[in-house]
Amino acid sequence: MRHLTERTGSGLRGFSIDNNQDSIMSFFVYSSGRDNKNHILFHATRPLWMVINDTGLEIALLLKKTGSVEKSAESLARKYGISKDLAGKDVSHVYDLLNGPGFLDRKTPVPQPRKPSLKTVFFHLTKRCNLKCPHCYFHQDDNADTDLPFPVVIGLLDALMENEGKSITLSGGEPLLYPGIKEIIQYARQRLEVKILTNGVLIDREWAEFLADMNVSVQISIDGSGVEVHDSIRGKGNFEKSRQALKYLQEAGLGHKVNFSTTVMKQNLHDLSKIITLAEEYNVSLVRFLPLRKCGRAESEWASIGAELTKDDYLKFFRYTSGLRSKGKPSLEISCGLSGFLLKIPEEISEDDTWCPVGGSLIVDTNGDTYPCVLMMDDEFKIGNACQDTPMQMIQSDTMKMVCGMLTERRSKIEKCALCPWRNLCQAGCMGQTLEHKGTIWDTDDFCDYRREEYRKAFEKILNIDD
Amino acid sequence: MEEMKVKKTRNIRKTEEDPVTEYIPPKIVTYTSDEILEQIGPAMACSPDPCPGAPG
Numbered sequence: 361m362r363h364l365t366e367r368t369g370s371g372l373r374g375f376s377i378d379n380n381q382d383s384i385m386s387f388f389v390y391s392s393g394r395d396n397k398n399h400i401l402f403h404a405t406r407p408l409w410m411v412i413n414d415t416g417l418e419i420a421l422l423l424k425k426t427g428s429v430e431k432s433a434e435s436l437a438r439k440y441g442i443s444k445d446l447a448g449k450d451v452s453h454v455y456d457l458l459n460g461p462g463f464l465d466r467k468t469p470v471p472q473p474r475k476p477s478l479k480t481v482f483f484h485l486t487k488r489c490n491l492k493c494p495h496c497y498f499h500q501d502d503n504a505d506t507d508l509p510f511p512v513v514i515g516l517l518d519a520l521m522e523n524e525g526k527s528i529t530l531s532g533g534e535p536l537l538y539p540g541i542k543e544i545i546q547y548a549r550q551r552l553e554v555k556i557l558t559n560g561v562l563i564d565r566e567w568a569e570f571l572a573d574m575n576v577s578v579q580i581s582i583d584g585s586g587v588e589v590h591d592s593i594r595g596k597g598n599f600e601k602s603r604q605a606l607k608y609l610q611e612a613g614l615g616h617k618v619n620f621s622t623t624v625m626k627q628n629l630h631d632l633s634k635i636i637t638l639a640e641e642y643n644v645s646l647v648r649f650l651p652l653r654k655c656g657r658a659e660s661e662w663a664s665i666g667a668e669l670t671k672d673d674y675l676k677f678f679r680y681t682s683g684l685r686s687k688g689k690p691s692l693e694i695s696c697g698l699s700g701f702l703l704k705i706p707e708e709i710s711e712d713d714t715w716c717p718v719g720g721s722l723i724v725d726t727n728g729d730t731y732p733c734v735l736m737m738d739d740e741f742k743i744g745n746a747c748q749d750t751p752m753q754m755i756q757s758d759t760m761k762m763v764c765g766m767l768t769e770r771r772s773k774i775e776k777c778a779l780c781p782w783r784n785l786c787q788a789g790c791m792g793q794t795l796e797h798k799g800t801i802w803d804t805d806d807f808c809d810y811r812r813e814e815y816r817k818a819f820e821k822i823l824n825i826d827d
Numbered sequence: 828m829e830e831m832k833v834k835k836t837r838n839i840r841k842t843e844e845d846p847v848t849e850y851i852p853p854k855i856v857t858y859t860s861d862e863i864l865e866q867i868g869p870a871m872a873c874s875p876d877p878c879p880g881a882p883g
Contacts, residue, residue: 416853440850529883699880706860715875734881790880821867
């Protein structure tokens, strides 16, 4: 047996793979350092794993070595002094469970890139905004002529509905300033889920009732739990207006479809627990903590903002949110902003083994320029212009296909990922975030060590789940 | 050929003298993502939807 990079001290604990020259690596094994008779069997190239006991693992290795149920059964019967019938039945059982998902393939499977298909559109409707937050990732422009033309929006909605798309996100600037916003919502809601990203300041009782009637999901930017922190970031008087919006939305019956978005920065790091408390107070279902991005206005005012967190700050924050969740508190969902950390891809999005939504989304800028990801709005990744190209031309463009290919290839082409046993779960992390921080997608973010630590803890827990 | 037979006989004898290793049937367990959430909590299974790193 040879060991992958994850092997740790004891020599018993960590990852191992069968080093038989005749054997192709179609799975590898994680074993606990404790006297545990169970192991985790990981697929070599897919985000699949299962818990398997000593005998199951022995049979899996026999099957991989011999390529034959019969020979494996003979070997098992001989070793344990059991009947060939019993051995044959047990080996067949293991074979059936492992062979279907490709754990016993005789050659290492090659992951296939996602086929782009139109599922969602993210609209930047306007560059105008009623606030002037220094940390905004967007370039503000108060000229209404720079808004995304209304017919272009309707054309995209038609295409999305014709292609059985699922949802739209309306963003800006401040999307409530867009003149046709109510018509867009009324038109889209017939067949699409609608989400709006707003600072909440303009939401009065009438707006709240309209959004509730339309069953719109509302994401409100909350950067502090009270006047002191929130207004120091977003401007005087705005906390009270956003709080009032939350109250109106609750009263209109939309509470369960409201979530907070909080940009994590120096100015509010000490206040995050109180933001969670505020969210609980308003029955908000999800708090999304997002990292500060160095683009848009934030880039030009980076030095004066003085808001950037260190890697240690982020690690403390991730551990804090992880600790909250593991204690089952708070009752609402928290997203800490760290992509590429999950044990299993949820069934509803697992069709091609990839958690990143790239390939299904059109991200439309106010001038119509369209990109595959909000975090990849660079010329290099532009897939077309919504004012000139049809949605299907953009979704099927060579650039979109190239990006989908990169998404699949990153974990095998980035050197440190190719040697990492967790690569099929984290999938090299978020390529958009890496592009922003490292200037290339062919690298990872700075949190691989943290993910490894969390993965180890998680799988140790799984190995110790009582029957 | 003869030598091989002898060796085989010796091997069988040796096996017969050793206590037979106890046979525990194979067991394989898989989990759905919901079961993972139930078993070890949401901290270990961040939902990718909505995308954790993007604004919307």
